Amino acid sequence: MKRLLDLAADLADGRVKARDLVEGCLERIEDPAGEGARAFISVNAETARADADYMDTLRTRGRVPSPFAGVPASYKDLFDVAGEVTRAGSAILDGADAAVADCPAVARMRAAGFVQMGRTNMTEFAFSGVGANPHYGMPANPYDRAAKRVPGGSSSGAAISITDDMAGIALGTDTGGSCRIPAAFNGIVGYKPTAWRVPTEGVYPLAFSLDSVGPLGRSVSCCAAADAIMAQDWSGAIAPRGVKGLRFGALQTLVMNDLDDDVARAYAKSLSALSAAGAIVEEVEIEALGELPQINSKGGLAAAEAHAWHKDMLAESFDKYDHRVGSRILMGENQSAADYIGLMDARGRLIDAADEVSAAYDALLLPSVAVAAPPLAAFEADEEYLRLNFLILRNTSVGNFLDRCAISLPCHEPGSAPVGLMLMGEHGDDENLFSLARAVEQVLDADRGAA
Secondary structure (H helix, E strand, O other): OOOHHHHHHHHHOOOOOHHHHHHHHHHHHHOOOOOHHHHEEEEOHHHHHHHHHHHHHHHHOOOOOOOOOOOEEEEEOOEOOOOOOOOOOOOOOOOOOOOOOOOHHHHHHHHOOOEEEEEEOOOHHHOOOOOOOOOOOOOOOOOOHHHOEOOOOOOHHHHHHHHOOOOOEEEEEOOOOOOHHHHHHHOOEEEEOOOOOOOOOOEOOOOOOOOOEEEEEOOHHHHHHHHHHHHOOOOOOOOOOOOOOOEEEEEOOOOOOOOOHHHHHHHHHHHHHHHHOOOEEEEEOOHHHHHHHHHOOOOHHHHHHHHHHHHHHHHHHHHHOOHHHHHHHHHHHHOOHHHHHHHHHHHHHHHHHHHHHHOOOOEEEEEOOOOOOOEHHHHOOHHHHHHHHHHHHHHHHHHHHOOOOEEEEEOOOOOOOOOEEEEEOOOOOHHHHHHHHHHHHHHHHHHHOOO
16 A cells, blocks of 8 residues: 555545545455454444545545545554444453543544544553464564564554555554564554653553554654644644754664674664765763663563553453463562652653763664564563563663654665664654654665665
C-alpha cells in the first residue's frame, strides 16, 4: 500500500475509492495463506465497508473531514473503541464489558475519516518486546517468513498490518519500545511521542509514567500525519530541510554493547551516509546511562506500576496469564515504596545528565534494537527469553526512561535483515524531530536505493 500522502492524493483525484482500499485490505486479511488471522484479533469487515462508502459519498460532495478520509487504519488491542471489548491481548479480559466510548486517540482518527479495519494482535498486556502471544498466535515477520522470525512487540500485529498491506496506518503504544521495536524488526517507521502529548485515557495501561500512544507507518510523513491528528498540537506538515550542517550525537554508552553483525553493519553505513551528506556526527557518552541495568534490576518502573494495576487480577487468575508476562509483572511485588521513590529520583538525575549532553546536538542517534529479529525458536528456554527480551528492549527503553520523543527509521540494505536507526529528540520537541527524521530518511532512502 502507498504512503499516506500518496493515498490522500489518489483519493482526492479519484484514482481510487475508499471502498477499493478497504476491500483490498480485507482480501489480504482474510487470505488463509497470509498473516491476517494472527495480525488481527478481530476484524470489522462490514462496518469498514459501510464507513468507506460513507467517506466516498462525502468526497463526491466535497465534505470529507480530512485528506485522509477513507484510508484504512488498524488499532492495537489496547485502545477502547465504542461497543468493543478491550482485551489487551489477554484471555482474561475476553469477557469484559465493551467500551462505552472511543478513547481520544481513536476518536480523533475516526473524526478525520480513517476507516477502522480492526484490532491488532499484541504481546499480552504489552509487556514484552518479542511479540509472541500464546492466546492469539504470533504474526510472522515478513523477512525470512519461513524461519518464523518474531515481529517484535508489543505492537506486533500493528507492524504486520502495515508490512502486509492490511492497513494504511497503524496505531500502537510505546512504553519501552513497543512502536519502535516492531518498526525496526519489520523495516517500517515507528514513532514514540513525548509521553502525555497524545491522551492515554481509554488505553489499557502498562506503566502510567512511561506509556505513550504512537503510530507505525511506511514513512516519516505517515507517522507525522497520524501524530498530528492524535496530538492536535501541530499541523503534521514537515518543514523541508537537508542534513547538511546538522549535528548528531551518536550515543555510545550502553546502547552499542552486544550488537549483532547485521545491526552493526547497517548502523555504521547509515552514519557514514549522513556524514557524506554533510551532517556532523560525533560519538557521545552519557555515562549515567550505564547505571540503567542496575537501576531497573528489580523490574523498574514498568514492573512496579504494572503490578499496582494487575495485583488483584494476578491473585485471582495468574494461571490465565502468559506465564512470562505474569512473572515479569510479579517482579513489582518485591519493590518497596522506597524502591519506587529511588527509581523516580534516579530518573530525574539521568534526565538532567542526558539533557546536559544532548543540548549540543540536534538529535541523538543509536541503533533502534541491538539485534535483527531472531526466530521464535530462539526464545524457547525461559533464560534465553529473558536475555533476548532485555536486549531487544534495552535501546528503545532509554527514550521512555528519559521521557523523550524518538523515532525508528529503516536503515538496512534491501533484501537484508531489517534494521532500525533511532533518532531521539528532546522532551516536547516532537515537531522538530519529525523534520529531522524526514531529512535523515531522505539520505537513508537514497543510500539504500529505496523508493
